Amino acid sequence: MILGYTAAQVRAAEQPLLESGPAGALMERAAFALAVRVGRLLRERRGRVRGSAVVLLVGPGNNGGDALHAGAELARRGARVLAVLTSTRAHDAGLAALVAAGGRVVTVVGEDGVPPAGAGGAEPVWLGDAIAEASACDVVLDGLLGIGARGGLRGEAAELVLLLAELLADDAPGGPAVVAVDTPSGVGVDDGAVAGPLLPADLTVTFGAAKAGLLLPPASGVVGQVEVVDLGLDLVGRTPAVARLERDDVAALWPVPGASAQKYSRGVLGVVAGTAAYPGAGVLTVSGAVRGGAGMVRYLGPPGVTAAVLSARPEVVAGEGRVQAWALGPGVDPHDRVQADRVRDVLGEALVQGLPVVVDAGGLSLLPGRVPPWVVLTPHAGELADLVSVRTDEEVGRAAVEAEPLRWARRARELTGATVLLKGPTTVVVGVHDAVYAQADGPAWLATAGSGDVLTGLLGALLAGRAADVLEDPTLAAALAAAAALVHGRAAERAQPGGPVSALAVADALPAEVAAVLDGRGAR
Numbered sequence: 001m002i003l004g005y006t007a008a009q010v011r012a013a014e015q016p017l018l019e020s021g022p023a024g025a026l027m028e029r030a031a032f033a034l035a036v037r038v039g040r041l042l043r044e045r046r047g048r049v050r051g052s053a054v055v056l057l058v059g060p061g062n063n064g065g066d067a068l069h070a071g072a073e074l075a076r077r078g079a080r081v082l083a084v085l086t087s088t089r090a091h092d093a094g095l096a097a098l099v100a101a102g103g104r105v106v107t108v109v110g111e112d113g114v115p116p117a118g119a120g121g122a123e124p125v126w127l128g129d130a131i132a133e134a135s136a137c138d139v140v141l142d143g144l145l146g147i148g149a150r151g152g153l154r155g156e157a158a159e160l161v162l163l164l165a166e167l168l169a170d171d172a173p174g175g176p177a178v179v180a181v182d183t184p185s186g187v188g189v190d191d192g193a194v195a196g197p198l199l200p201a202d203l204t205v206t207f208g209a210a211k212a213g214l215l216l217p218p219a220s221g222v223v224g225q226v227e228v229v230d231l232g233l234d235l236v237g238r239t240p241a242v243a244r245l246e247r248d249d250v251a252a253l254w255p256v257p258g259a260s261a262q263k264y265s266r267g268v269l270g271v272v273a274g275t276a277a278y279p280g281a282g283v284l285t286v287s288g289a290v291r292g293g294a295g296m297v298r299y300l301g302p303p304g305v306t307a308a309v310l311s312a313r314p315e316v317v318a319g320e321g322r323v324q325a326w327a328l329g330p331g332v333d334p335h336d337r338v339q340a341d342r343v344r345d346v347l348g349e350a351l352v353q354g355l356p357v358v359v360d361a362g363g364l365s366l367l368p369g370r371v372p373p374w375v376v377l378t379p380h381a382g383e384l385a386d387l388v389s390v391r392t393d394e395e396v397g398r399a400a401v402e403a404e405p406l407r408w409a410r411r412a413r414e415l416t417g418a419t420v421l422l423k424g425p426t427t428v429v430v431g432v433h434d435a436v437y438a439q440a441d442g443p444a445w446l447a448t449a450g451s452g453d454v455l456t457g458l459l460g461a462l463l464a465g466r467a468a469d470v471l472e473d474p475t476l477a478a479a480l481a482a483a484a485a486l487v488h489g490r491a492a493e494r495a496q497p498g499g500p501v502s503a504l505a506v507a508d509a510l511p512a513e514v515a516a517v518l519d520g521r522g523a524r
């Protein structure tokens with residue numbers, strides 16, 4: 001599990017180490033680890049460190065200090081290192097170390113070509129020249145802002161990043177790798193907000209612990225691979241702001257049949273999905289459930305859709321009967337009276353009986369005022385925007401939700417009482433006690449019609465398999481939702497690595513992905 005902490009939590013955990021060790025020791029350790037990692041990257045790209053070109057983008061604080069010290073280490077190993085200062089202040093010891101190691105320092109600040117005070121006599125250069133150097137080097141280190149950032153980048157740093165990011169986005173492969181120092185500069189360290197220009201990173205080397213903003217969307221889309229440098233911070237007892245499950249965590253959550261299992265004990269899922277207008281949603285939802293490992297699936301819907309469901313998945317049983325959980329709503333047009341009433345009735349009954357339920361798509365507008373946390377909503381951004389807008393006098397649009405997914409997922413949880421899984425490139429789950437998960441497991445190919453229906457069925461199967469546990473401990477609902485998002489995302493990659501997938505292909509890849517997750521755990 002990767003845990004993400006706030007800037008304040010990391011600073012508090014650093015404090016005892018800063019007080020007990022010699023001045024600058026922590027930064028030197030951080031910078032040395034950064035240099036080792038960048039050295040590895042340079043060897044992968046150029047065969048060796050000596051002779052390679054590294055450009056440091058340096059801001060006013062300790063984040064710039066990290067970049068300068070790492071640059072000094074790389075210069076000692078023979079790299080050609082250029083530091084570009086974007087502020088009138090820069091970390092003194094870092095500057096001195098870089099200069100002593102043979103690095104060059106330029107500044108893009110200063111009026112009329114006069115170098116700024118306190119920048120070690122840096123040579124003034126035009127912004128365009130600094131950008132040309134950065135775009136032609138092997139690795140750019142983004143050390144403009146770290147956990148001291150307040151809001152997005154401003155001033156010369158913002159201009160530099162805007163233009164460089166545009167240039168690198170347009171460039172064919174072969175441009176520099178971008179390594180973010182601690183965080184891509186200017187991201188919301190605690191909330192993953194993106195306000196202003198950013199340099200998307202290939203790799204983020206983060207110090208002490210992952211910062212929450214690196215895991216949360218939209219920033220999670222620009223961090224590249226995240227590597228945590230262990231600085232020995234003691235974070236025990238501090239509740240992380242966000243968690244990201246990995247395969248081992250999911251293995252521990254997944255219901256595995258014991259030797260004496262039978263289909264009913266494994267969990268029966270009831271599905272109400274699909275209408276004459278959207279029959280495929282019924283097929284995809286039951287496919288997610290059957291392929292995801294439900295003990296049994298019961299389907300309720302119009303005769304035409306039932307026929308399609310049974311022809312695609314003969315394992316399904318049509319009609320009513322006892323279930324341990326429900327999956328409701330994919331392909332349900334709220335104007336289709338019969339199927340909409342069925343969703344309402346089933347939901348009402350499930351709430352009375354106290355059964356876990358997944359509610360998706362058309363089912364979201366049929367939800368009563370308040371529901372318990374073992375009801376899991378699975379909207380995409382547009383559906384969540386509608387849900388909030390209908391229940392408040394706030395006029396929320398899809399773009400607003402995409403800009404601040406966690407904020408709006410929390411709002412939806414507050415308004416409904418449900419556990420909320422907000423789908424997107426990074427899927428955010430908010431559950432009981434404000435537990436937050438952020439999963440980024442699927443390729444962008446997963447953004448294809450019907451793939452959300454498969455997730456609904458899969459999560460339904462999971463809730464049915466662990467229904468009693470979820471009711472006893474409702475915090476589990478969010479963890480299971482995050483687990484379903486992981487398996488769903490990885491199944492898409494497994495279905496066609498690096499290429500397009502159809503929703504049904506994602507469902508078909510679920511058994512192999514579940515087996516891979518469980519590999520080594522054994523049956524319990």
Ligand SMILES: NC(=O)C1=CN([C@@H]2O[C@H](COP(=O)(O)OP(=O)(O)OC[C@H]3O[C@@H](n4cnc5c(N)ncnc54)[C@H](OP(=O)(O)O)[C@@H]3O)[C@@H](O)[C@H]2O)[C@@H](O)CC1
Pocket residue numbers: 011014018026027028030031059060061062063064066144145146147148149150151152153154157181182183207
């Ligand atoms: N603690 C430790 O021992 C260790 C810390 N480490 C490293 O330190 C980093 C944190 O360093 P930090 O605290 O100096 O903050 P940092 O992010 O470099 O810059 C803040 C400065 O930028 C400015 N500024 C703020 N917002 C701005 C904006 N939007 N646009 C423009 N400017 C803005 C603001 O200046 P002000 O506006 O207040 O004058 C402020 O001075 C951390 O990420 C990690 O890399 C590691 O070495 C491990 C050991």
Ligand SMILES: Nc1ncnc2c1ncn2[C@@H]1O[C@H](COP(=O)(O)OP(=O)(O)O)[C@@H](O)[C@H]1O
Pocket residue numbers: 379380423424425426427442443444445446447448449450451452453454455488
């Ligand atoms: N850019 C992306 N990268 C990875 N996964 C994505 C991306 N965009 C969407 N997804 C995932 O694809 C699925 C789409 O679901 P949804 O929007 O409900 O589609 P549908 O309603 O057609 O089934 C979700 O699981 C979502 O998390």
Ligand SMILES: [K+]
Pocket residue numbers: 063142143144145146180181182183184185
């Ligand atoms: K940075």
